[in-house]
Amino acid sequence: MTPLHHLRAGIIGTGFIGPVHIEALKRLGIQVTAICGSSKSAIQTAEMWGIPEAYGDYDHEAMYASPNVDVVHITSPNKVHVEQCLQALEMGKHVICEKPLGMTTxxxxxxxxxxxxxxxxxxxxxxxxxxxxxxxxxxxxAMVERGDLGEIIHVQGHFFQDWLLHQTDYNWRVLASEGGKLRAVGDIGTHWIDAVSFILGAKATNVFAHIETFHKERLRPKGEVKTFAKVDPKTLVPYKVDTEDFGSVLLKFGKAKHGYVNGVHANASISQVAAGWKCSLGLGIYGTKGSVQWDLQQPNEILVGRRDEPNQILQRGTPGFLEDVANFTDYPGGHPEGFSDAHKMHYRAVYEHIASGKKTPALFANAEDGHHEVKLCEAILQSSSSKTWVKV
Ligand SMILES: NC(=O)c1ccc[n+]([C@@H]2O[C@H](COP(=O)([O-])OP(=O)(O)OC[C@H]3O[C@@H](n4cnc5c(N)ncnc54)[C@H](O)[C@@H]3O)[C@@H](O)[C@H]2O)c1
Structure with missing residues (x-):
């Protein structure tokens, strides 16, 4: 057993993303010792995945008291993240919390x-x-940091989904009281901004935004609905919508230590009502020597654009990808890795950081990064109503 495998995980939440965490941890050989959710789903999930301790009635405190949990994964809805984080930290547990970190700064x-x-x-x-x-x-x-693209000039992209296109599509995220005042931007837009900040090595400092709600009234079932689940149209009741369906965001990024990014502008479109797009986080980073373009729906390839030479496609698991990136991939080229593998690599990085006594590089988003994304959401909301640039 490596030190990594001595660490034991407890998961809160049994909906869409909770099992994604469980599966990734199991693939890493990390023991999942506890699960917390509704009384029925905690037991069902424990049975399905062979998890020894099940805590029903959403009793996360009972799970925290277990001596068999070292790392807590918080995969519950946004409105309970902060409370659950604070209690876990108080109990000395390491935490991986789902995004967004909370509802307000x-x-x-x-x-x-x-x-x-x-x-x-x-x-x-x-x-x-x-x-x-x-x-x-x-x-x-790595390419931006090495100067392969030269000085970065501008960034462009989108995060598009269509799972909330119809008036009858419902999820707790649609309610500001459950998910936060910004929905599309808070839920998926912050993934885009965090990924771009990570690539550039600089944080967004100013924003100008416009957000829109297409469905001002939607129809919902009376009970709780698991994310992406189909609902029975006969059980629907109308309600007023207080979160946005899409947003256009301009961002200005600060200075990166490596010197290739300084005051770069980016524009991003975010939508959960874009028919045909399932989960497309697309981005283009444009520099004086060349560009890169990538989409989460084709995650194994990067298009490298050059003005005076032929463009190239770099493929994961082949020499086009650098050696240090190879540490974050398990399968050879041609065997696609995607969403669940990115989760796995993230958890591996966090568990290695814990097991090493914080000696490995902390590439993952920390509490400050999570807080910054919520700050950005508040600035985006403010900008959309004031129609001015807002400093973050
Ligand atoms: N990183 C990612 O790729 C990603 C993807 C999807 C969702 N998420 C995030 O994960 C979180 C959960 O989203 P989801 O799509 O799985 O939602 P979901 O509705 O499918 O599941 C949420 C689960 O939490 C449970 N729950 C509700 N209240 C709870 C409480 N007080 N304590 C414990 N559990 C409670 C529900 O019963 C349900 O099982 C959200 O914060 C979301 O933003 C992240």
């Missing part, structure tokens, strides 16, 4: 403070912006 600041209070020997804390761990994203980051 007032509450996410508490998490930043709690992590700081833990100090050098305190728990490790990560936010699940796992798009950083697609080998292609790490590759593009």
């Amino acid at each position: 007032a509450e996410t600041a508490l998490v930043v403070a709690a992590v700081k209070k833990g100090g050098k020997n305190g728990p490790v804390f990560a936010v699940n912006y796992m798009c950083r761990f697609f080998p292609a994203v790490l590759q593009m980051r």
